[in-house]
Amino acid sequence: MIRLPWSWSIERKLPLFVSALLLVVVLVMLGAAYQQVRHAALSLAAERVQRLTKVYVDLLQREPTTRRTQMTTLAADPGVREFVTSGGGRGRDWVLAAMRHIAPDTAPNLAIEVWDSAGRRLLLRGDTALRSDAEAAPPSDSVVLSPYRLRHDTLMYFAVQAAVRRGTEGRVIGRVVQIRRINLSKVGRETLAGIAGGDVALLIGNAGGDPWTDLEHVIPAPPAELRTSHQPISYQRGETKFGLAAPIAGTPWMLVTELSRRQMLAPSLAYLRTMAAIAAAVVLIGALGAWWVSHRITTPLNRLTTAAAAIASGDLTQRVDVPGSDELGRLGRSFNDMAGEVQRARSDLEGQVVQRTQALRETNAELEAFSYSVSHDLRAPLRAIHGFARILLEDHGPALDPEAKRVLGVIDQNTKRMGQLIDDLLAFSRLGRKEVDSARVDMTELVRSVADEMRRSAGDRPLEITVGPLPPARGDRDMLRQAVTNLLDNAAKFTRRRTPGRIDVGHNTNGAETVYFVKDNGAGFDQRYAGKLFGVFQRLHRADEFEGTGVGLAIVQRIVLRHGGRVWAEGRPDAGATFFFTLPGASDA
Amino acid sequence: MTHPQEVEILLVEDNPSDAELTLRALKQRNLANQVFVCRDGAEALDFFFGDGSHALREIGVVPKVILLDLKLPKVDGLEVLRRLKEEDRTKKIPVVVLTSSREEPDIARAYRLGANSYIVKPVDFEAFARAVSDVGLYWLLLNHPPR
Numbered sequence: 085m086i087r088l089p090w091s092w093s094i095e096r097k098l099p100l101f102v103s104a105l106l107l108v109v110v111l112v113m114l115g116a117a118y119q120q121v122r123h124a125a126l127s128l129a130a131e132r133v134q135r136l137t138k139v140y141v142d143l144l145q146r147e148p149t150t151r152r153t154q155m156t157t158l159a160a161d162p163g164v165r166e167f168v169t170s171g172g173g174r175g176r177d178w179v180l181a182a183m184r185h186i187a188p189d190t191a192p193n194l195a196i197e198v199w200d201s202a203g204r205r206l207l208l209r210g211d212t213a214l215r216s217d218a219e220a221a222p223p224s225d226s227v228v229l230s231p232y233r234l235r236h237d238t239l240m241y242f243a244v245q246a247a248v249r250r251g252t253e254g255r256v257i258g259r260v261v262q263i264r265r266i267n268l269s270k271v272g273r274e275t276l277a278g279i280a281g282g283d284v285a286l287l288i289g290n291a292g293g294d295p296w297t298d299l300e301h302v303i304p305a306p307p308a309e310l311r312t313s314h315q316p317i318s319y320q321r322g323e324t325k326f327g328l329a330a331p332i333a334g335t336p337w338m339l340v341t342e343l344s345r346r347q348m349l350a351p352s353l354a355y356l357r358t359m360a361a362i363a364a365a366v367v368l369i370g371a372l373g374a375w376w377v378s379h380r381i382t383t384p385l386n387r388l389t390t391a392a393a394a395i396a397s398g399d400l401t402q403r404v405d406v407p408g409s410d411e412l413g414r415l416g417r418s419f420n421d422m423a424g425e426v427q428r429a430r431s432d433l434e435g436q437v438v439q440r441t442q443a444l445r446e447t448n449a450e451l452e453a454f455s456y457s458v459s460h461d462l463r464a465p466l467r468a469i470h471g472f473a474r475i476l477l478e479d480h481g482p483a484l485d486p487e488a489k490r491v492l493g494v495i496d497q498n499t500k501r502m503g504q505l506i507d508d509l510l511a512f513s514r515l516g517r518k519e520v521d522s523a524r525v526d527m528t529e530l531v532r533s534v535a536d537e538m539r540r541s542a543g544d545r546p547l548e549i550t551v552g553p554l555p556p557a558r559g560d561r562d563m564l565r566q567a568v569t570n571l572l573d574n575a576a577k578f579t580r581r582r583t584p585g586r587i588d589v590g591h592n593t594n595g596a597e598t599v600y601f602v603k604d605n606g607a608g609f610d611q612r613y614a615g616k617l618f619g620v621f622q623r624l625h626r627a628d629e630f631e632g633t634g635v636g637l638a639i640v641q642r643i644v645l646r647h648g649g650r651v652w653a654e655g656r657p658d659a660g661a662t663f664f665f666t667l668p669g670a671s672d673a
Numbered sequence: 674m675t676h677p678q679e680v681e682i683l684l685v686e687d688n689p690s691d692a693e694l695t696l697r698a699l700k701q702r703n704l705a706n707q708v709f710v711c712r713d714g715a716e717a718l719d720f721f722f723g724d725g726s727h728a729l730r731e732i733g734v735v736p737k738v739i740l741l742d743l744k745l746p747k748v749d750g751l752e753v754l755r756r757l758k759e760e761d762r763t764k765k766i767p768v769v770v771l772t773s774s775r776e777e778p779d780i781a782r783a784y785r786l787g788a789n790s791y792i793v794k795p796v797d798f799e800a801f802a803r804a805v806s807d808v809g810l811y812w813l814l815l816n817h818p819p820r
Contacts, residue, residue, distance in 0.1 A: 455776070460744045463773040463796055468690035471798040475697065503796030510775065 095375075095382040102374035103367055110363035117359060121352040126326075129348045130316045133328045136280045137341040141330050143279075144288070148244075148335050151262065152227045155246035158186045158260050159226070168198065168248045168258035172206035183209060192264045194241055198248075200258040210263070231336045232266070232288075234295040240302060241265040266297060273299035283347050287340040291331055306340055318345055384412045388419055400427040448517060455513050462506050470499040501633075505621075508635035512620060515639060520560045520646050527554035527600065527667075530561070531589050534568050538576055546584035547576060554591050555598050557667040559647045564667070567643040570636040571602045571663055577630055578606030578661065598669060603662040608655040617653050640665070681707035681813055683736040685717045685753065686771075687745050694798065695740065695771075698805035704813060709736070714748025717741075718756060721763050735766060738812035740805075741788075743772040743779060751782055758787035765818065769808050 090097075158164060163178040183196050195210030230243040245261040266288070276286050276299060289296025289305055296305045305311070306329070307319050316328040327342030384406040394402040403423060406416025473495045481489070528551065535549040549572070557564065572587065579585030588603045609617070609624045616622040618641035621634040644651040644665045655661030682704065686692040692710050699705040711717040717739075739757070743750035750770065757763045769790040770783045780791050792808060795801045 452776075460773040463794065464688050464691055466796045467694065467773075467794060467798070467801060468688075470796060471690070471694040471697075471801065474798040500797055506796075507775070514777075 093382060094385075095378045098378035098381075099371050099374040103371040106367045106370040110367055114356070114359050114363055118352060118356045121355050122349060125349055125352045129326055129343055130328075132280075133316045133326065133341050133343060136284060137328045137330045137339070139279065140276070140286055140339055140341055141332060143276075144332050144337075144339055145334075148229050148332065148337075151229065151244040151264070152246075152334075154186050155244050155260055155262055156227055158182060159246035159248045161186075164198065164260060165248055165250070165257070168200055168206065169250070171200060172198070176207065179207060180209065192267055193262065194265050195261075195263040197261040197263075198258065199261065201256060206258070229335045229337075231290045231292065232295055234302060237302060239265055240295055240297055266299075270300050280341070283343060285325075285327075285342050285344075287327075287342065289338060289340075291336055291338040306342075310340065311338060381412065384416060388416065391419065391423070395423055395426065400430055451513065451517065455510055458506065458510065463503065466499050466502050466506070470496060470503075473499070505633050505635075508633045508639075509620075512635050512639055512642065515563070515566075515642050515646075518560075518563070520563065522558055523561060525557050525559055525561050525564055527557050527564075530565055531568055531572075534565065534572055535587075535589070537569075538572050542576065545580070547579070547587070548584050549587045550589070552588070552590035554589070554600060555593075555669065557598075557600075558669065559667055560643075563643045563646070567640045567665075568602075570640045574636055574663075575602055575604035575606060575661075577632065578608075578625075579604050580606075580630075582606060596669070597666055599664050599666050601662050601664045603660065605660040608657050608659045608661045609653075610657055611655060614653055614655070618651065681737045682809065683709050683711065683717070683720065683739045685711045685714065685739065685741045685745065685750065687713055687742065691742070691794070694801060695805050698802035699809050701802065702806040702809060704806070704809040712746075714745040714750060714753045717745075717753050718748060721757065721760070735763075737767070737816075737818065738808075739766055739768045740771045740808065741768055743770060743774055743783070751779075751786060754783065754786045754788060767812055767816065767818070769812065771805070771808070 161179075161182050163175045163182055167175045167179045179198065193210065195208065197205055197209075198207040199205050226247045226249075228245055230245075232240050232242050234240055241263055243261050243263045245259045247256045248258040248260060249255060250257050273286070277284050280286075285298055287296055287298050287303070287306060289303075291311060294305045296303050306321055306327070310317060310319050310327060311329045313329065316326060318324055318326050321342070324345040325342045326345045326348055327340050329338055329340045331338050384404070387404045387406060391402040391404045400423065403420045404416050406413055406419075473492050477484070477489065477492050477496075484492070531551045531554060535551055538549060539547065572589075575587045576585065579587065582605050586605045588601075590601055590603070592599045592601070607625070607630070613624050616624065618637050619634075620638040622638070623632060623634040625632075640663075641651050644667070647667050649666040649668065651663070651665040653661055653663045682699070684692060684695055686695065696705050696708060696710075699708060709720075711720060741750050741754060745753070750772070754768055754770070757766065757768060764787070767789040768787070769792060770788045771792050771794060772779070773794050774780075775793050783791050790808070792804055795804060
């Protein structure tokens with residue numbers, strides 16, 4: 085079984101398919117037509133053989149009739165009767181004259197004999213060596229034709245004997261016998277065959293078997309099945325023949341009319357050849373036509389494919405040339421329209437991108453100027469407030485009462501806090517403008533180094549930090565360090581009242597996603613306020629419980645979001661909190 | 674006011690409060706006697722490159738250190754820094770940028786232009802005073818400039 089590669093182009097598949105289809109149709113039609121023609125040829129041949137057989141039987145029937153008449157006449161001759169009665173004593177010359185008169189000395193006439201009833205040959209004229217069967221007395225019939233006999237393999241002859249009777253209906257007293265040969269010659273055969281046409285052969289022989297002749301040579305008898313069949317049949321005789329046998333009435337002879345099956349079928353074979361040539365031409369023309377059609381279809385398709393590929397790879401100026409107003413032409417025009425639309429949309433988009441980028445750049449510059457101002461101008465007055473409050477305390481401390489000193493202390497605290505707020509806010513805003521690097525980050529190493537710092541700065545405070553092995557991430561190392569620092573700071577801050585404070589850093593794998601977590605046993609929070617955790621300046625605890633500006637977790641969220649990750653938290657009051665975040669894996673591009 | 678010829682520290686600072694706090698911090702270390710204050714960038718440039726109409730122009734006066742704020746009226750601190758570092762006569766003078774700006778671009782630009790130090794003024798007065806006096810001590814007493 086041949087498997088058609090379906091990946092072949094239509095340009096090859098279509099002609100192949102059409103050719104195969106044509107071939108099948110043509111072969112089936114050819115086969116059917118040949119069968120019809122062959123059948124017609126065979127029935128025509130059968131009819132012809134039957135008709136010819138009848139003609140030949142009629143023709144060959146004359147010979148025995150003639151012989152019978154001759155010999156009956158001779159046997160009834162009074163001179164012959166007299167000669168037999170006298171035992172060959174009287175009228176010999178008379179008999180010879182009668183013989184000559186009835187059966188002249190022509191070539192087929194081999195011999196004439198006269199026998200008495202006792203089986204003695206009274207007279208012989210002609211060839212003595214031939215058997216006449218005269219010893220065997222004929223039964224009731226007065227004239228008998230013998231089967232053919234063969235002499236020297238080439239001479240075929242037969243005997244005709246007639247009974248000589250005393251008086252018209254009297255006792256048989258002897259017989260006259262004529263021995264005749266069959267004239268075998270090419271001329272004779274062709275004369276007979278010519279009656280029917282050159283392709284017919286006529287065979288004559290004994291119904292019971294050998295010898296047979298085709299009228300030129302002596303041949304073996306045709307198969308018995310033919311000799312016993314009443315219908316024309318095919319049989320083997322040298323080659324395959326088609327023929328019919330028929331007996332010749334009143335004789336033990338039979339004749340066969342036969343045709344060469346090959347010759348008989350030659351016209352249908354010739355027809356088949358002609359038709360096959362025409363069929364081949366049809367298939368060829370069909371294949372060429374199909375190729376032409378598929379070429380006409382696939383050429384524009386290939387052009388479209390090339391153009392589409394070019395457009396896909398960015399060359400939006402590509403157009404196709406598909407002329408005509410058929411489906412392909414319309415497709416080509418639609419394609420060009422579409423490409424034009426895409427090009428226009430793209431250039432619009434590019435213009436918009438340029439515009440927006442410009443706007444964004446301006447906004448960024450404004451933001452930068454703004455944060456520069458905040459950084460510079462907001463700090464200076466604060467520094468002055470703080471500085472001069474300190475100067476007041478230092479230079480005039482002794483003159484101030486305790487309440488004045490307390491108030492100065494409040495000013496001192498608040499200016500410091502304001503300074504911290506400004507620093508945090510600037511750090512937060514810087515984060516939004518900074519480019520995010522994308523490198524492989526060993527999270528285990530990063531978290532452990534932050535944890536080491538935390539332990540160092542915790543001093544005597546009992547703080548247990550465990551860091552499990554963490555999968556690597558992809559991102560900006562500095563930013564991630566900032567986020568981890570803020571999370572651990574946060575955890576450390578809220579575990580301050582625990583002994584010991586415990587912080588666990590680990591990870592879960594959720595499908596393809598890695599979720600890092602920082603879990604503490606600290607003050608926790610009410611889950612209802614979880615949404616506020618990551619907002620800027622949002623705090624869930626009072627300042628006198630836990631200090632802070634409310635920017636640390638906002639920075640964590642901003643860093644994680646800028647990495648394309650998520651961050652969330654779970655907690656219960658006084659039962660600790662867990663902060664989760666995801667990051668792009670190290671294997672992500 | 675200090676005579677220009679004895680100037681050891683040139684403070685370029687537009688904010689009088691900051692100037693006063695700076696001077697106070699220096700005074701605590703007895704470093705305030707040779708301080709000259711310029712109120713903007715133009716004045717600072719005049720101090721070195723003036724056409725003579727400015728009373729401050731005294732050729733040959735070379736302070737041991739310049740404390741330079743960045744955000745200044747008229748001519749900003751970075752421009753002053755650039756001009757100072759361009760001129761052979763002034764480029765050896767150590768310039769300490771003393772500013773409120775923590776912005777990375779400012780820091781980078783200052784160092785690129787040849788600043789010798791970059792100090793962010795803390796809001797906390799104690800920290801500020803410590804920073805100023807440390808700078809004064811370092812540049813006036815510890816640092817050994819080329820001759």
